[in-house]
Amino acid sequence: MSPTVDEHAATVARLLARAAGPAIDAVPVAEARGRITASDVRSGVDLPLFRNAQMDGFAVRAADVERTPVALEVAGDIPAGHVVAVRHVSGTAIRIMTGAPMPDGADAVVPVEDTELVLGRDDDLRGAVVEIRRPRRPGEYVRERGSDLRRGEVLVPAGTLLAPRHLAALAAAGVRSVPVRSRLRVGILTTGSELVTDGGPAAFGRIFDANGIALAALVEEAGAVVSSQEASDDDPATFARLLDRAVADSDLVVTSGGISRGAYEVVREVLEPRGAVVTTVAMQPGGPQATAVVDGVPVLCFPGNPVSTQVSFVVFLRGPLRDAAGLPPIGPERARLADAVHSVPGKRQFLRGRWADGVVAPVSGPGSHLVAAMARADVLIDVPADVESLRAGADVTVWTL
Structure with a gap:
């Protein structure tokens, strides 16, 4: 009997428990x-690290500017980056720039807009006198040390x-x-002699490898890092060599293709003798699934059709990877169907759809090869295995893509 989606998801979770761990990296802040x-x-x-000025202006004692206008001698100049402590004398003002350390004894800053030099020049403050036009209270335009955060907090x-x-x-x-x-290192290995991976044109009977690109992007979006990304033809020796190389550099390896019951199924051919469990989950698309452990590294095998690969990742792998990375889960949502849908009896179906304002509309048909239609979708419509049809307006579960 075919396992259900939930049963296979539990199998995958147990498998990935081997890969998940509490490891910690120390990385530069810039990275x-x-x-x-x-x-x-x-x-x-x-x-702040020290008491400093919030505005360009003049550092004063608030008591000296209670009544304005008042003229004060300019006793100094403190630019940002000044590293020598300055002492303020009552009855004077010290010009100060934003972020510069406040002089000892001053308890307020008068913004430059509220002042006027009545003697002296901006570029020569010798003998300068500044007129203060507005009074200030103690603490105005002063950033106190530790006012944002205290050491140890x-x-x-x-x-x-x-x-x-x-x-x-x-x-x-x-x-x-x-x-x-730490980020889980995920090796990606797509399979099929029909795949074009060298950037050249697709000759008759060949197709471009969409799954390698899709899986790499999905892995990174889920908080893991791609440790290797390669493609194998249907030669068992080639696949085994590439698999061993991926296993050596990864915490988890994901493959696509090669696990159906037909001929030339290279993943099944190589991994079944090594203990892989190959099964057919009661779902569409994405029925063929397999799990294995190679040299202690979990291997998760998805079917090769592009839509099946992406749906399999969303249903089985996205959640565990996000959990391992510490990212918040992407939970299912509820929506109303815009149109009636029909499903395959006994299989949990994941239809592609577009979701807006709480209403979801199916996109194209259920075929697992419809990769362009998948690009137009933004959710999967989850139709339970025991449901054969749903009317327009019915409540359904959707999975955000």
Whole structure:
């Protein structure tokens, strides 16, 4: 009896438990976008690092500018990047630039727009006097040390999908590398003597290899990394050699094609003697499926038709890979059918559809070769195995592509 989709999914999950692990990588912050933090990242410094000016203007004591206008002697100039501590004297003002360290004794910044030099020039402050036109309260336009984050506090929590804003915070705190969850290394091996992989034209009887490109993109989108990507003809010796090479460099190997019951089924021919379980799952498309373990590395075998390969990945592999990477699951959604559909009795069918405003419309027919129709779809319509037809307006489960 053919296993159900759920039964085979459980088999795949058990198989992939061999590949999934808690390994952690330390990667440079500049290379960490899109990775998942493996633990809390705490700041080793206060942010801001020091008390500094929020605006270009003049550092003063608020008590000296309670009544305005008032003229104050300009006692100094502090540009951004100034590294020598400056002492402020009551009754004076010090010109200061945004981000520059506040002088000791000053407790406010008067923005330059609220001032006017009545003596001296911008390029020569010797003997300068500035007129302050508006009063300021203590703390105005001053960034206090640690007001954003205190040393030892969590800067980025564990389980965060690192985006540019997180990298900016890490860099601002001087973090050079960040602990992230390791990515599973997935080897991809497509099969078929009919495949064209060298970039040349497709002669009569040959087809271009769509599955290698599709699987690589799907693997990376699911948070794993492609460790190898090759194509084999239907010669068992060639396939066995390429498989062993992929296994040596990978935590998981995914193949497409070569597992049906006909002749020239190279994957089944090589892997069955090595303990592979080849079966037919009660689903359409994607019925032929196989699992194996080669030298301790899980091997997951999908059928070769392009739609079958992509549907198999979404149904069986996308969830476990995202879970291993720490990415949030892509759960099924509910929608209403725009048109009536018919299904094969006893098989769980995954029709292609387009989904908008809670309504899903089937796209083209059920054929597993309709790769262009697959490109027009954005969901799979999940029709249960015990359902032969659904009327327009019926509620259905859809899987986002």
